[in-house]
Amino acid sequence: MSPPIQGFSKLSKEEKIEWIAGRFTDNSEETKKVLKRYWNPDTKLQQLHDEFIENTISNYYLPLGIAPNFLINGKLYAIPMAIEESSVVAAASKSAKFWIERGGFRARVLGTEKIGQVHFTYQGNFGKLQEFIAEITPILHADVADLTSNMVKRGGGITAIILKDRTRAMDHYYQLHCTFQTSNAMGANFINSCLEQFARTLQREAENHRNFNKRERKLEVLMSILSNYVPGCLVRAEVECPVQLLGKQGEMEAPEFAAKMVQAVAIANADRYRAVTHNKGIMNGIDSVVMATGNDFRAVEAGVHAYASKDGTYTSLSHAELVEGNFHFWLEVPLALGTVGGLTNLHPMVQLSLDILQNPSAPELMQIVAVAGLAQNFAALRSLVNTGIQQGHMKMHLLNILNQLLVTSEERIILLQEFEDRPVSYRAVKTALERLRPSP
Ligand code: MEV
Numbered sequence: 001m002s003p004p005i006q007g008f009s010k011l012s013k014e015e016k017i018e019w020i021a022g023r024f025t026d027n028s029e030e031t032k033k034v035l036k037r038y039w040n041p042d043t044k045l046q047q048l049h050d051e052f053i054e055n056t057i058s059n060y061y062l063p064l065g066i067a068p069n070f071l072i073n074g075k076l077y078a079i080p081m082a083i084e085e086s087s088v089v090a091a092a093s094k095s096a097k098f099w100i101e102r103g104g105f106r107a108r109v110l111g112t113e114k115i116g117q118v119h120f121t122y123q124g125n126f127g128k129l130q131e132f133i134a135e136i137t138p139i140l141h142a143d144v145a146d147l148t149s150n151m152v153k154r155g156g157g158i159t160a161i162i163l164k165d166r167t168r169a170m171d172h173y174y175q176l177h178c179t180f181q182t183s184n185a186m187g188a189n190f191i192n193s194c195l196e197q198f199a200r201t202l203q204r205e206a207e208n209h210r211n212f213n214k215r216e217r218k219l220e221v222l223m224s225i226l227s228n229y230v231p232g233c234l235v236r237a238e239v240e241c242p243v244q245l246l247g248k249q250g251e252m253e254a255p256e257f258a259a260k261m262v263q264a265v266a267i268a269n270a271d272r273y274r275a276v277t278h279n280k281g282i283m284n285g286i287d288s289v290v291m292a293t294g295n296d297f298r299a300v301e302a303g304v305h306a307y308a309s310k311d312g313t314y315t316s317l318s319h320a321e322l323v324e325g326n327f328h329f330w331l332e333v334p335l336a337l338g339t340v341g342g343l344t345n346l347h348p349m350v351q352l353s354l355d356i357l358q359n360p361s362a363p364e365l366m367q368i369v370a371v372a373g374l375a376q377n378f379a380a381l382r383s384l385v386n387t388g389i390q391q392g393h394m395k396m397h398l399l400n401i402l403n404q405l406l407v408t409s410e411e412r413i414i415l416l417q418e419f420e421d422r423p424v425s426y427r428a429v430k431t432a433l434e435r436l437r438p439s440p
Contacts (some may be wrong), residue, residue: 071104186338285376294343294350
């Protein structure tokens with residue numbers, strides 16, 4: 001085993017590639033070729049991408065697709081989606097087309113509150129701590145005035161600083177639980193900067209507080225960080241139509257289809273194994289728009305799944321009901337998104353995606369993303385209760401199989417035609433290809 005490398009980040013990009021290719025891959029020349037093939041020939045653009053993270057050696061492509069015809073609150077959108085899974089964009093497009101003929105999607109933001117916490121320990125009288133926090137609250141605000149002034153101009157800022165007694169969870173543990181409005185920014189940097197200043201102010205003021213004894217003055221901040229659990233930053237997306245308008249679905253009449261859709265959601269509510277997959281389908285739609293618009297999909301994933309278990313059991317994020325002959329299908333998800341700051345100002349494809357979406361505000365983007373999640377869920381359930389998903393999924397996957405089998409363009413045309421009305425599987429396509437090729 002070769003020894004660990006020192007100072008890897010200080011090497012040039014070429015040196016990093018040389019090292020990684022030589023030490024960790026079987027064919028170092030091929031590795032170098034592959035990595036460099038993915039460099040952008042525009043050196044300035046490549047440098048921009050190199051500097052997003054540390055130790056960049058190449059780019060990692062994902063397809064950017066468009067799902068057109070999304071009617072949301074009466075406005076027409078074409079939604080950009082960055083995702084590798086073959087059938088997601090097709091499924092979203094199908095749902096959009098289905099619902100545009102039935103009045104489209106409605107979406108509404110229920111809240112835009114973000115949360116951050118200063119976690120600290122304090123050994124002393126709780127009443128004295130409460131008085132202390134009340135007394136220093138104006139100082140906490142004053143100390144972050146420089147950080148908040150721009151945000152306040154944009155309609156955001158700090159909306160509350162609350163002391164929480166968490167000593168039941170852990171000895172001497174308290175929090176400053178702070179809420180923020182961050183306008184069109186996701187706000188992570190803003191929130192974390194404010195919190196770190198709160199921490200410094202808290203510690204400084206505690207050390208000098210006249211009512212504290214020696215032990216109480218030793219208030220100790222452990223960490224200050226935003227929370228990705230944002231149940232107050234919530235959006236609702238929905239569709240509704242008379243059951244009869246759902247139309248015949250395959251062999252099923254509309255009422256049977258509607259009842260099966262409601263049952264499908266009920267199963268996701270009753271069974272955790274199903275709930276996770278059900279919600280994964282929703283995240284197919286959500287993540288791909290979150291990625292295309294340069295937002296933090298890990299933050300969204302973490303927050304959404306925590307929300308799915310907010311009542312103590314992990315359940316479906318979507319809901320369905322039949323009321324007075326109407327089919328109603330909806331979704332509520334917490335989404336902390338931004339349309340300014342971060343990658344949105346830097347990544348040309350992110351800027352383009354936002355442009356395609358007609359430069360939405362953060363609340364508008366929340367609505368679009370939630371609708372993409374609902375559309376994806378509708379498409380998945382519609383297939384699942386009908387033909388199953390493999391038919392559509394494998395159809396979309398056919399191109400991947402053809403690429404894997406290195407077919408020629410002539411073979412591709414013949415095979416695409418052949419599998420137009422035949423079930424697709426790797427084996428079936430391989431057999432058909434072998435039949436096409438003359439045996440040696
Ligand atoms: C596949 O990526 C997503 C589905 O499994 C979602 C679902 O089962 O609802 C089709």
